[in-house]
Amino acid sequence: MIALVDCNSFYASCEQVFRPDLWGKPVVVLSNNDGCVIAANREAKALTQIPMFEPIFKIKNLLKANNVTLFSSNYTLYGELSIRVMNTLRDFSPRVEIYSIDESFIDLDGFINTDLKDYGNKIKETIFRNTGIPTGVGIAPTKVLAKLANKIAKKGPEHDHVFVIDTDIKRIDVLKNTEIKSIWGIGRQHAIKLQNVGIYTAYQFTEMPLPWVRKELTVVGERLWRELRGEACLNMIEIPKPKKGIGTAKSFGHKLESLSLIQEACAYYISEVSEVLRAQKTCAMYLHVFLHTNSFSTSDKQYRNKRTVTLAIPTNNTFTLITEANKILREIYKPGYRYKKVGVNLTGIIPEAYVQGNLFESPKTDQYKELMQLVDSLNSKYGKGKVSSGSTGTRMKQWELVKADRSPRFTTQWAELLTVK
DNA sequence: TCTGGGGTCCTAGGACCC
DNA sequence: TCTGGGGTCCTAGGACCC
Numbered sequence: 001m002i003a004l005v006d007c008n009s010f011y012a013s014c015e016q017v018f019r020p021d022l023w024g025k026p027v028v029v030l031s032n033n034d035g036c037v038i039a040a041n042r043e044a045k046a047l048t049q050i051p052m053f054e055p056i057f058k059i060k061n062l063l064k065a066n067n068v069t070l071f072s073s074n075y076t077l078y079g080e081l082s083i084r085v086m087n088t089l090r091d092f093s094p095r096v097e098i099y100s101i102d103e104s105f106i107d108l109d110g111f112i113n114t115d116l117k118d119y120g121n122k123i124k125e126t127i128f129r130n131t132g133i134p135t136g137v138g139i140a141p142t143k144v145l146a147k148l149a150n151k152i153a154k155k156g157p158e159h160d161h162v163f164v165i166d167t168d169i170k171r172i173d174v175l176k177n178t179e180i181k182s183i184w185g186i187g188r189q190h191a192i193k194l195q196n197v198g199i200y201t202a203y204q205f206t207e208m209p210l211p212w213v214r215k216e217l218t219v220v221g222e223r224l225w226r227e228l229r230g231e232a233c234l235n236m237i238e239i240p241k242p243k244k245g246i247g248t249a250k251s252f253g254h255k256l257e258s259l260s261l262i263q264e265a266c267a268y269y270i271s272e273v274s275e276v277l278r279a280q281k282t283c284a285m286y287l288h289v290f291l292h293t294n295s296f297s298t299s300d301k302q303y304r305n306k307r308t309v310t311l312a313i314p315t316n317n318t319f320t321l322i323t324e325a326n327k328i329l330r331e332i333y334k335p336g337y338r339y340k341k342v343g344v345n346l347t348g349i350i351p352e353a354y355v356q357g358n359l360f361e362s363p364k365t366d367q368y369k370e371l372m373q374l375v376d377s378l379n380s381k382y383g384k385g386k387v388s389s390g391s392t393g394t395r396m397k398q399w400e401l402v403k404a405d406r407s408p409r410f411t412t413q414w415a416e417l418l419t420v421k
Numbered sequence: 422t423c424t425g426g427g428g429t430c431c432t433a434g435g436a437c438c439c
Numbered sequence: 440t441c442t443g444g445g446g447t448c449c450t451a452g453g454a455c456c457c
């Protein structure tokens with residue numbers, strides 16, 4: 001059996017942990033740039049039927065009228081609380097797969113004489129006691145069914161956030177009462193496709209002939225079909241695979257027209273991603289850069305472009321990568337547009353030790369290596385971006401994200417610790 | 422006026438190899 | 440008149456996830 005443990009409205013719950021005055025009150029968390037709603041707690045959902053990913057400007061009045069507390073996103077806080085939750089989970093099984101910031105699969109294989117409903121309750125209660133974060137637990141023979149069990153656990157108050165699918169009768173009963181579109185792995189397009197041939201429930205889907213499923217939904221659909229019928233196809237992935245790409249792309253706080261400001265933002269993003277490369281002792285072979293205007297705008301002229309360079313020698317050096325990125329930007333930038341976003345992506349990621357030189361250069365001659373190490377250690381000690389390349393700009397950063405209502409970084413900054421009077 | 426960011430996997434098709 | 444068969448690698452696009 002496999003358990004899926006998922007935090008309830010995770011970001012909103014994180015905001016409430018250190019704010020007892022908000023317990024039981026509606027809370028929502030906004031995306032970068034305070035653009036859309038990305039998390040809403042139960043009270044907020046109940047009160048106003050807040051649609052997720054709704055642009056905030058469309059519902060601001062609604063939220064205000066209902067005394068909903070808004071937060072800008074505070075990923076430093078969420079990331080740290082996530083680690084606490086995951087560490088607690090490890091006390092319940094030797095095999096844990098961290099699936100995302102707020103959910104994990106845990107392997108309960110061999111828990112033969114354990115009452116799984118009790119065990120799920122114990123997990124839930126321990127996490128809450130240790131971290132203040134409420135969770136739901138779904139337990140079933142496969143990952144897809146565990147996801148479904150988790151969904152049911154959260155929905156019906158009678159389940160008290162723990163639900164187990166342990167018999168075939170229960171499984172079939174659940175599938176008959178589940179819309180196909182709410183199955184993990186069935187998105188909007190697949191749901192439409194299935195509904196067009198009269199499949200509305202998960203049970204109907206599992207009754208379709210396998211060759212049809214394979215043809216229409218590829219091998220991904222076949223796995224889903226098998227998993228829903230109780231045959232485990234998705235393994236536990238305890239050791240995360242190395243990332244295939246590391247990228248960042250953020251909308252500007254304000255629209256930008258000048259190349260130099262766009263280059264500053266881009267240089268800053270390069271510093272972020274190359275730091276990730278170095279932290280995991282890897283180098284990248286390809287650098288992709290893209291630039292585009294605001295596609296939602298009906299009044300602005302639209303333009304988007306992108307380009308990729310293959311580096312002569314794979315690198316994780318911030319300065320080399322900034323130089324390359326700037327070359328690309330000069331090529332794809334066209335004056336006269338109001339740009340909204342620049343993004344960088346590094347791929348072809350290989351371990352530092354595998355980097356090969358070429359006829360003219362040895363990878364060992366990288367004179368910046370020690371400098372980069374020094375920069376990383378200073379930033380780790382004194383705070384992100386304390387030391388950076390001059391290319392990221394010295395003026396006020398006009399491209400910086402808007403974060404009007406960010407909560408304190410309660411768990412990672414001495415200056416922002418919670419004070420108790 | 423204001424609309425997120427970071428990922429994965431799969432397939433088809435083109436270009437190339439012997 | 441008739442034009443093979445077995446591969447790899449890369450990219451773009453589409454679908455999905457949190």
